[in-house]
Amino acid sequence: MAGRLEGKIVHITGGGSGLGDAMARLFGKEGARVVVSDLNMEAAQGVADLIVQQGGDAIALAGDVSSREECESLIAETVKQMGGIDVLVNSAGVTPRYAPPEWDFEQTWDWVVSVNLKGTMMMSRFAVDEMKKQKSGSIVNLASIIGLVGYAQGISDGFNPYPHTKGGVVQMTRDMSIALAKEGIRVNSLCPGFTYTPLVTTLVEDADMHERLKSLHPMGRLGQPAEIANAALFLASDEASFITGANLPVDGGYTAQ
Numbered sequence: 001m002a003g004r005l006e007g008k009i010v011h012i013t014g015g016g017s018g019l020g021d022a023m024a025r026l027f028g029k030e031g032a033r034v035v036v037s038d039l040n041m042e043a044a045q046g047v048a049d050l051i052v053q054q055g056g057d058a059i060a061l062a063g064d065v066s067s068r069e070e071c072e073s074l075i076a077e078t079v080k081q082m083g084g085i086d087v088l089v090n091s092a093g094v095t096p097r098y099a100p101p102e103w104d105f106e107q108t109w110d111w112v113v114s115v116n117l118k119g120t121m122m123m124s125r126f127a128v129d130e131m132k133k134q135k136s137g138s139i140v141n142l143a144s145i146i147g148l149v150g151y152a153q154g155i156s157d158g159f160n161p162y163p164h165t166k167g168g169v170v171q172m173t174r175d176m177s178i179a180l181a182k183e184g185i186r187v188n189s190l191c192p193g194f195t196y197t198p199l200v201t202t203l204v205e206d207a208d209m210h211e212r213l214k215s216l217h218p219m220g221r222l223g224q225p226a227e228i229a230n231a232a233l234f235l236a237s238d239e240a241s242f243i244t245g246a247n248l249p250v251d252g253g254y255t256a257q
């Protein structure tokens, strides 16, 4: 039986860890030819090797999405090595919780914006140039519940760049989707609730915070990466052929409250 992404060339940024890793492995099983890129080349290579071991087709690339030159070369290498690009998944992302402690609020804000928001824009910009040539493509952005609603009381001081960038990705998704609809390019985002990946490790290591986060989701738990990957697979594939400009919560009911 043909996979749900059979033969599609998919580039996943941040593919070396967490949600990117889960999506890369699932997409590989569904017949995609996967380009796993990450700042951490060792991690990206590990994921690509696993896909190949499981009988799939994958390569790894090193690249920093906050660099214009590296975004341009990530897409150019994808086209050179795979022959084009059908799907771009913008999963590379950072949280201010992991900023070097010596940074002040402005350096931290600039860093998170340059990766989460500007990186998503720049990767899309270069991918769209290629997708326009073939008059088809699908972009899946990793936004967040925190791009749709503010942080719950006591979790942020209002100056946290993370919700600022994720709100930007939600609006970028809408705006690009309208501009690119006539080109045959769909642009959607996923808005995951808190999901068990290295990004949230420091939060869930704190037992009180872990319980609080669980209780904020009506389902009473956090998400698993595979649950986000299943939704990404749908949005990336032709099954979602009439869906563009959507920001889909995958959040155990968090944003329904």
Ligand SMILES: NC(=O)c1ccc[n+]([C@@H]2O[C@H](COP(=O)([O-])OP(=O)(O)OC[C@H]3O[C@@H](n4cnc5c(N)ncnc54)[C@H](O)[C@@H]3O)[C@@H](O)[C@H]2O)c1
Residues within 6 Å of the ligand: 013, 014, 015, 016, 017, 018, 019, 020, 037, 038, 039, 040, 043, 063, 064, 065, 066, 090, 091, 092, 093, 094, 115, 116, 142, 143, 144, 145, 191, 192, 193, 194, 195, 196, 197, 198, 199, 200
């Ligand atoms: N885990 C969650 O609860 C959650 C919820 C909502 C949204 N998200 C979003 O999903 C995406 C994936 O998050 P995750 O939980 O898998 O995090 P993660 O930390 O497990 O993985 C993020 C990956 O991005 C890579 N990365 C960081 N900076 C980069 C850069 N400048 N260039 C290229 N790669 C870079 C990291 O090396 C890492 O491999 C992020 O955009 C995140 O904001 C996560």
